[in-house]
Every structure is written in structure tokens, then in C-alpha cells.
Amino acid sequence: MSRWPPRSPVRRAAGLRTFEFALHRQGLGPVAGVDEAGRGACAGPLVVAACVLKPTQLASLADLDDSKRLTEKTRETLYQSVTRYAHAWSAVIIDAAEIDRIGIHVANIEGMRRAVAALDVTPGYVLSDGFVVPGLTAPSLPVIGGDGAAACIAAASIIAKVTRDRIMVAMDADLPGYDFAIHKGYSTALHMSRIDAAGPSPQHRMSYRNVAARVVSSANDDRDRLTG
Template identity: 40%
Template sequence: MKKGPSQHFELQVLAQGYKIIAGVDEVGRGCLAGPVIAAAVILPLDHGICGLDDSKRLTPKKRELLYTEIYKGAIAIGIGSVEPQIIDEINILQASMVAMKKAIDGLKPQPDFLLVDGNLKSITQIPQKSIVGGDGLSESIAAASIVAKVFRDNLMKNFNDQFPQYRLDANKGYPTPDHLEALKIYGVSKIHRKTFHGVK
């Protein structure tokens, strides 16, 4: 059985003299519709939140429960969003970095070190460590992955009220067969990423 995230990286960074560590992750990079969302989370070491993990490995119900617990127990949470029109202008990689920077900028207090999911180079002037698969290894990044995922899923459910033909409540904007079929029948909406394969 795969072991869940720990505080290994957080403790490593604290031992180097840093004091405020934020975990950072994004969701929605591979979607055809909706924004890319990033979250940055600062957790106290004694947060007591059980079950933190990569959001993709959790059931929707478990994610929702943890989302509430993270909001209760976190020192600070920041959310960053970049809309489809901007994604089309600057590309998804740049948009992900902009969303992460917005999320980090929204933190009070500001962190002095970042643990970032993936292999992205420096996002801000704040020192950072990028960890591939970090949402399954670091509790701070796992918390950020859950916050970003639940926030974005709820947003896509709201979009579904405006655009029910795409079934965004079910596919969350990802390129599922039903979503691709709906694009063929109804064409693109204002929340679709027009430069993405499957949309253009």
C-alpha cells in the first residue's frame, strides 16, 4: 500500500532556518474548459488533519471533508485563477505559473519558503523546492492540491448551470468522450480554451 504524504520536506526546510513554509499546487492544466486554479497553503506543524493526500487519490466526499478541515486548521490559504482567454494568450504552462504566483501573493503572512508540486522553476523571488509527485509526498502540497481541486470542481458545477450541454458537473472540463461529443454538436462556449486540441 502506498504511503501518504508526510512532513519530511517541511522539517528539512525548517532545519535550514526557514520559518513559514507554503505548499503550492494547481489543477486544471489538462482541461478544455474553465480556468486553471492554484492554491497555496501554510499549515502549522501540529495541524492534526488526518488523511491528507494527493487530491486525485481521494473520493469527492473525502476531499470535501478535508477541504473544510484545511480551512479550519491552516495558518493561511491563497487561491489563484487564470481564465481561458488568458490561457489561450500566454499558454497553459505560463498560466499555471501566473495562477500559482497569485495564490502565493494572497497569503498572509507571506511564506519564506515554497514547496511546489511538479518541476517548475522559480515562480516568485521566494526560495522554493519543486517536488515531482509532491502532492503525494508533502502534507503542505497535498493540502494545496485538495483546496485547488475542490475550489475548481465547485466552480465547474456552477458553470454547468450556464452550459448544461457540456456536462461540466461530471467532466469538470476534462476531455472526456461526452465532452468531446458535445463540442462537436454545440461548438465552443466562452469558457472553452480555443487553442487546445479537441476544441480548435
């Protein structure tokens, strides 16, 4: 990871474009932002997106913010604008089986590397949301709360969130009975009750304790019924 460029004036008046403007003034563009959706879910994929915005501020992207702070309708509208006007963007999908095999944190970091590598342009600098990402081909900086602090990360968060939500809605049709379209694979009371009733699906992350505990509980219940 490279240090923040020296003598780079950061003008807070630039809002979410502050980091990108400072890096461009140092000749370090294009600037890519990278973020994920689904890290905290216990079912479905992890989706990691990268995005490079054009240096000019577009009115159509004025509402950019952390995707979690936006309504579903606003996210969908911004997704259309970001994917249309961005200089480059990519989305990488890591399924539940790979998450179980390598672990969520490794999957997250690997997804960030893949997403940046999949961009149609080579970034001069990468801003990541919160995590140091070793192995990138460009210098990078982790930004705490980056999806609410840097426009390119906010754009990546919207791409990742909308892409994943669409996957979960489609999954709900393929695996009825889990209500994936409602909770999107997160550990809500509704979701846990569906696992208790039907058992985990192939899309559940078996390495997660709350899922694994329900497998053990279900097995014990079956044993008790057989021996009772």
C-alpha cells in the first residue's frame, strides 16, 4: 500500500470527489473505487465491484452515497447512471461454496483484486472501502467508511449492492421457501425461521456458525425422532 501522496491539497468542499480530485492533481488518475456487498450475509454470493468515474462531476451522480443509506429505488436509478456514465466498472461474484472454502475475509480481498483487474482501464490509484488490499497493480489507500466518503467507492457500492440484490431475487424464485427476495440472505429472524423449517439450501454458507448450528440442531432432532 502506498502512502497518501505528499503535498496533495485536500479540499473538503469537493465533497465525495475530494479524494479523487486530490489524486488527479498529483497525476495519479484514473482513480478506481472498490467495495463489496454481502459480506455480512449467511446465504448467497459476495459481490465485489470496482468503478472509475470521469474526473468531471455529473449532475446525474449528485445523489451518490453509501448504498446502505439509499432507498432501493434511488439505488436502482443511480445504478443505471453509474453504469452508463462511468469511465469503467466491473462486478465479481464469489459464490457461497468458494466463501466456505477460503473464508469471507480472503474472499473479500481476492474479490477486490479481481474486480480491479477486470476494469477496462488501468487505474493509477485505488481507493478501497476499509481494507488494505495487497497484490494490486496500482498504489492504494483503504478509506474507513469509504462508501460514504469517496464517490468512486460509493459508485462501486451501488453496483455491488444492486447486482447482489438482483441475484437474491432470482434465487428466491429458484429456491422458494426461504424468502431470499425479502432478507437478501442476511441473518434476520425471518431467514433463521426459514432455515429451521427447511434446513440450509445449497446457497447457504455452511462455514457460518448460525447456519452450521442449525444443521447440528436438525441432525439432533432427526436422531431424537428415530430413537424416541
